Amino acid sequence: MDVAVLGATGDVGRQVCTQLIERRVLPRASRLQLVGRPGGSSGRAVYGLREDLVDAFDEHAPLIDVALSPEEVVADVVILTAGRTAPATTGAPTDRAALAADNHAVFASYARALAEHGSGHEVVVVVSNPVELGVAVMARELGRHRVIGMGAWLDTLRFRREIAVSLGLRRHRIGGFVAGQHGADLVPLWSTVRISGLDPEERRRAVDGLRRGRSLAHFGDEVARAQTELLDRAARDVGAAFDLIDTWPPDVRAVARPWMTHQSGAKTATGTANATVDLVDTVLDGREIVVAGQLALEGEVSLGGVPLRGVIGAPVVLGPEGWTRVLLDEPAPDELARLTECEQHIDAGLRPWGLGREVPA
Ligand SMILES: NC(=O)c1ccc[n+]([C@@H]2O[C@H](COP(=O)([O-])OP(=O)(O)OC[C@H]3O[C@@H](n4cnc5c(N)ncnc54)[C@H](O)[C@@H]3O)[C@@H](O)[C@H]2O)c1
Secondary structure (H helix, E strand, O other): OOEEEEOOOOHHHHHHHHHHHHOOOOOOOOEEEEEOOOOOHHHHHHHHHHHHHHHHHOOOOOEEEEEOOHHHOOOOEEEEOOOOOOOOOOOOOOOHHHHHHHHHHHHHHHHHHHHHHOOOOOEEEEOOOOHHHHHHHHHHHHOHHHEEEOHHHHHHHHHHHHHHHHHOOOHHHEEEEEEEOOOOOEEEEEEEEEEOOOOHHHHHHHHHHHHOOOOOOOHHHHHHHHHHHHHHHHHHOHHHHHHHHOOOOHHHHHHHHHHHHHHOOOOOHHHHHHHHHHHHHHHHHOOOEEEEEEEEEEEEEEEOOEEEEEEEEEEEEEEOOEEEEEOOOOOOHHHHHHHHHHHHHHHHHHHHHOOOOOOOO
16 A cells, blocks of 8 residues: 655654654555655655655665655555645744635645546545645545545544543543544534543543533633633743643643644644554554544534534544544534534635535535
């Protein structure tokens, strides 16, 4: 099985390549295609990146080659990490509309080329932001089931980790999913949380304790307040900003910690690549596994009786041919309300590109 990484020399792309090899997700006989763009600095750096990867992993590296145009991309799994990111400096705004304006052309160029020159079977994992726009653009050209955004899986891993930290456990003992929009508009599905070793009553008590009597009714305000407080604190002392995050409940931490990590200048490339490689591993593995991802839906699930048509993050079964079953059957009332709001935000972001739900595809 072959994998192509679009934007391979970027911070996330490079980490994805490294982890694909280091975690032995790609066997020696497979091929890793590093994709840059001609004329840009990545068009030169992809050649150097290939040498660096072989230098590090010669014993078990797959075949590594280079491509410099969308038409040359050939792979079973295509990972989209190309495009601009929000500035990684304290106080810099995360303007999703501006990011969309810059990255739409990148998404569209690869979507068109894959539709025209691809095998018709590639599975595309979208990492670049806005991940919902990337999914919508790719899904329109390639078919919905072959395209998954990894933001909801990354948010899910972050949510599980924060719950684990609060309970003094390791992350692998926590189940549960995050849905909605990637980033500050995520929807923590507390109703799906499972803690290994606890029966339902013990779990209910543990979750109630973690939630501190809050529902999701004011979650958006809590996140906005958290970001304001962090900016204020980080202007004086970034370490103190991270200490402040530790005092908040797990769902707020799941948004605030990566946000502050990006703002600190460190960015979140390692965690992002880890979640991405998880999804690639699942696709290449041949089995069907429940993950979470941004999906272009056409009424597979309903929110409050209204069939959902549009892109949203949700728990889903992922396998070798892409995603199949969406598992968003019985959200709690506060989850349903936030999912509905979030779905409207995503739709508003897609409308300028003719990808909103009132425009026939
Ligand atoms: N979904 C998530 O959870 C998540 C998390 C972190 C970052 N991201 C997103 O991933 C993307 C990459 O982030 P990064 O930190 O690696 O950015 P980066 O600036 O370090 O790298 C982006 C790379 O894309 C390349 N590029 C741009 N246009 C290209 C094109 N047409 N073809 C090939 N390469 C092209 C650039 O040369 C650069 O090497 C951003 O959109 C960022 O917002 C998503």
